[in-house]
Amino acid sequence: MSFEPVIEKSPKVSDEIKKTTCYMCACRCGINVHIRDNKIRYIEGNKDHPINKGVLCAKGSAGIMQHYSPARLKSPMKRIGPRGSGKFEPITWDKALSIATDWLEPIRNKDPKKLAFFTGRDQSQALTGWWAQQFGTPNFAAHGGFCSVNMAAGGIYTIGGAFWEFGAPDWNLTEMFVLFGVAEDHDSNPIKIGLGKLKGRGKRVVSVNPVQTGYAAISDDWYGITPGTDGLLILSLIRELFLSNKIDVNYLRRYTNSPWLVIQNPGKNNDGLFLRDQSGQPQVIDRLSGKIVSHSKKGISPEMSGKIKLDTGGFAIPVFKIMYDTYINSTYSPENISSKVGISSNRIRKFAADLADAAFSREVVINQPWTDWKGEKHKKMIGRPVSMHAMRGISAHSNGFQTCRALHVLQLILGSIEVPGGWRFKPPYPKPPEAHPKPSGKPNQVQPGKPLTGPPLGYVLSPEDLIINEDGSPQRIDKAYSWDAPMSAHGLMHMVISNAVAGDPYHIDVLFMYMANMAWNSSMNTRGVMEMLTEKDGDTGEYKIPKIIYSDAYSSEMVAYADLILPDTTYLERHDAISLLDRPICEADAVADAIRWPVLKPDRDVRGFQSVLLDLGARLKLPGMVNDDGSAKYKDYADYIINHERKPGIGPLAGFRGNGDKSGRGEPNPGQIESYMSNGAFWHKEIPEEARYFKMANMEYQKFAVDIGIFDKPEPYTFQIYSEPLQKFQLAALGHGNIQPPENMRDRIKSSFTPLPIWYEPFEGKAVLEDEYPIHALTQRPMAMYHSWGSQNPWLRQIHGQNPMYIPISLAMKHNLSDGDWIWVTSHHGKIRVPILTMAGLNKKTIWTWNAIGKRKGAWQLDEDAPEAKKGFLLNHLIKELLPAKGDGQRWSNSDPITGQAAWFDLKVKIEKANINEPHESYPQFPPLPREYGTIQDPPKKLRYGIEWTKQNKAHNKSDNS
């Protein structure tokens, strides 16, 4: 006998559901925020939303705790103690903005580049970049340079797009999905939804990753590769596919530059460039006529091999031939690379065979006629159902750009890009580098009191586009687009502070940062950066970086190092635009964009940063931000989102333009934001059926893209296996042209700027002795934590409150270690003491930990004895922003030589057991930050979230019926 109380099976959930966009990470899922009594009752995924289709991750589900975090900043603040002490006084917004104006106005009128404006985990680069442009400083970038610019640039230069926001696997049709170096990525929920689909369909999932966790754990094949060697593995796979003739020659011929003729004229300034006609069109040999014709000519069938003699000297041969000769080389044979990559030659062969099997034995055909850019008609869409996704595992190495390119080449030889079952672009991609702007900010483009002629970030195509001085020295503070990192695309966030303090290339006056925890987890050499931020000039006694303005929403480690704090709202309190001009939320089958809007009112004196930036811009009288009478043009960010036009008819949001009935192009619509709000905070327009595949060559898609405002004219695109821009830099290094690298950089450019992807040893590994530092050390993103900003979240910090170093069991054996022991990990740059756990599913030369769990004492409103501070740790103390000195006086950045991507994962270390008498506390430790600065409230000792509602729910219960 048991008593069953009557329970309330239909308790009230909420008063109202407000639909907006999550920002517990950059994935940008749609959320339904249930509001009850003006508080958040529950956050769930929005089922209609294109990104997450109703699901919600751990972080998103912890939004309540983030929104009500006691670490929220409560008002603008001005530093009163020494920098780094965390002593501030609250000030009014008016005061804060006038201080900022006073600091910035003279700079703009004298030398705008003395302002460095760098933004972090930002999703509004269309605005921030435009603001920098209007201010007139070239020194603008977002965090992409330390994040994953190798992936982005490698992709743009090769296929006109990359992974994540650029494209996605054809989840419904793919037969084999390969992940390279992905732990979670930005595409958190979509990848998981996709993996679920694949598993449901019984398709093969393969993971190449030194660590077998997360996505790798559910893969059917796991290749536990040695870090930094993916390029080798990929080239070996390419070799195997070539040798077994498992390549899609037709695809290569049609959609890639494989048949394009390359001039072979060693020692001359046209060596390695494409053979072009008068109009600049690349040339091919037509198989049918045997003639040299423009590749864009209709009805031809280009030759893939052969050689022609040129009147102008030398020969020309198709890219394909060069590619074939390069890659069938036995350097790339599985046997030769096996020990380097840590995978047996048999398994490498099996990998290649699996790829071939999926691509060629399981062809996917859609009976959908389509017309290509030349006007040739195709009856069906034929696809090779192999799809891939890659991220920082291959990107965050100093050979990452070429590795990313190699991966795209692998996709291309399988004929698997933008085809049914393959990997597909999301609009506005494919978008080749030529369709992007070139970076602006050359010395003559930077004028006192004037805006730049174009956006500070863009894609260079040749040495002429570099942002350098007459003498070849860098013009930008981060040395982006200089010979240090010619094709940097996203800037070098990780070098700004270090360079500004070293005065290399020069000093700056104001560092303006937004949403980047640079004094902690987003810096290399964290201790060094904290010192740099507080370093003073011996003569003047002034800080080396005289003024720092920073916008954060929470009391992060970085807040203590700023002079002026502009507190942001939480993501539920402000407007945001996730724009087609920026990083939209499109799908392969649809264009889409989204907004955030204030679903709750701030309860403290904070303002959305974008609104503040526009206000500041108006006070500085920046063009485009003021009316003719000098008054502010935009009331706030929402006003800007609605009314700003980049080009006539094109604004931040593509949906509900005109009278609410126009998509893409159309006049500003005052009711636009309301339309978004009632549509679930997003807008979504499907791509016509015949335009859904082969977008780079599909005329229907190109027309659609023009209609929607993505392009002004069709931009059909041929994939660039052979990269001419790289060859142009190569030629410069070989001594051709007016713009040439300095002497000491020539070798490095020669060896890395190859027009076909290659592999070379990562720099740090090459600079240190293998015997001394034999182990690779990595971080991974924990799925349930977002960088540093999740630690203030009491739910998430119970899941990840401290981080162990995972080490392979064999290494543990060697060092006589078992779970719970503490070890010292040493790199060429520093030492940390950390606790370990052992692991079997791990590359035998690799150790790893979760990223950004370690916290500085006192930050984030956590107690000083919080495990995050006492036991948690950062790997960043071991990673230096510079390579070991070579004795040439040059400060060589620890970055990819092509893009400047921070080489986080090149780290080499050694380990030893900590003495048993040493404290079980992570090392290094830093003086605690004062907890009181500017935050909203004292943290409670106990949390009983929702207590009032559980009581109300109960009131409905007739609980005792016995």
Add this chain to the structure above:
Amino acid sequence: MHPAWSIIFFTTLSGLGFGFSTWVVFGFIEIRNIFQLIITAGFTFCLIGSGLLSSTLHLGHPERAWRALSQWRSSWLSREGILSVLVLTALTYWFLYTFRYGELPLLINITLMTMILFTVYATAMIYASLKTVTCWNQFLTPVCYLMFAISGGMLAITWLMSIFGQLITSSTFQILLILILLTWAFKIKWWWNLDHSQSESNLATATGLGKFGKVRSLMPPHTSENYLQKEMGFVVARKHAIKLRVISLTLGGIIPFATILIGTSSSLLLGIILFIHLAGVFVERWLFFAEAKHIVSLYYGDKTSV
């Protein structure tokens, strides 16, 4: 398992109280005056009562403790509660009646003794019935509980007899010696079982994995310690356990046994022995919890059997 002080107090003190009262009902002690009645009854009720009271201390909602009497059909805790109440009521009547009117019929005494011992049994069965704690889930668990109650009770009653100046026959001492010996023999066997028993459950059965090899725990679900780890995950290390077993055996068994063997009827000495014995049982009870492994610890990566 987490050794909660209140539960250790409860089981030791109430065990002693119940054991003692069994001997009282058996007629071991002669209650000659009101004074001795108050002492004997007081001793009984204090032991049982403080045990019961302390057991409510670890409850999240002691104010609802009365509800615990409702599920006698399935719950040993409920049964124990009900029996305790019954026993306490019966004992009250027993004391009053026998003092006033003299002895009760044997059958009634036997029934009462059975009830008392059954209460101890019920206490033990709370633990012994848990399949999830292999070392508790054995026949010897209630046997040990009963033996500790009976032998401890006997020691207590001997002590009280000496205070009351009653004659303690040598056969009383012999019974006591035998009981102590037996108690510890059972307990040692219980420990032996604990050390040698192999649970059918292991991480492979807990997870259903292990089709092609070993299963090991890789990551805890949360890095912060949770209720389960605190409550079920507490296991004292073997090396400490052995030390503590020796201490417990020495205090609870060897010292009382040796002293009584040498022969004493001094009430002071008997009192001291009783106290030392109690301390030993206390350690034994602490170990009973602290050494016990809950099957849940498998999920948290404990490799040894439960």
Add this chain to the structure above:
Amino acid sequence: MTSLPDPSAIKLGLVIDLDICVGCQACVVNCKEWNTSGYGAPLSDENPYSSNPNGAWLNRVHAYEEFNSEKVKTVHFPKSCLHCEDAPCVTVCPTGASYKRAEDGIVLVNEDWCIGCGLCAWSCPYGAREMDPVENVMKKCTLCVDRIYNDNIPEEDRVPACVRTCPTSARHFGDLGDPNSKVSKLVAERGGYDLLPEQQTKPVNKYLPPQSSCESNEDQFSLLEMAESNSPKGFWEWMDNTLERLG
């Protein structure tokens, strides 16, 4: 003599697909989020911003490694109440606060009756019950009984919070008493199994095994011997050497 109702015809429960679970913890946090303002007292947290943060959760995700000298497979492993048919947590409860619903087999705690004795948690082999550190009542998965029948929620959302939120669809909800239900068929097709069958609790929830032939980890090392001679001690040591504290 038992306090369990006769086995119900409807046996609502979860089927968890270990082949798909990536260990993302979405179900864990969404469960907390839904339930902290839902059925019963809030799922409270102690020391939320200091050392030893400690809260009540109804669902937790472990990770295990299965390995031999050649292969290794990481398995993420979610675990919540399995709504056992022979639920020892119900019979052991002295107050009758723990009960199994006759109608659908959901095992619940009537928090108004619960005295917080903890016995039910002791009797559960799966660690599916947690005492709320602030409210001092026993907490456990309710199978979202306040969602699955809730008229205030759109019909397609009347599934447990953890099921609705799981990004990989590794969690399925349904009637395991009905052999024709989607979940029963999944179990049949995929060889769904019980955890700790020897405990004879007859769990309703089922687990679907990882499917893939496991990953070869060849030429690494002989894991088996190493693991054995090394015998790693597990997390508690790592998480603060409890034993050392005891001396």
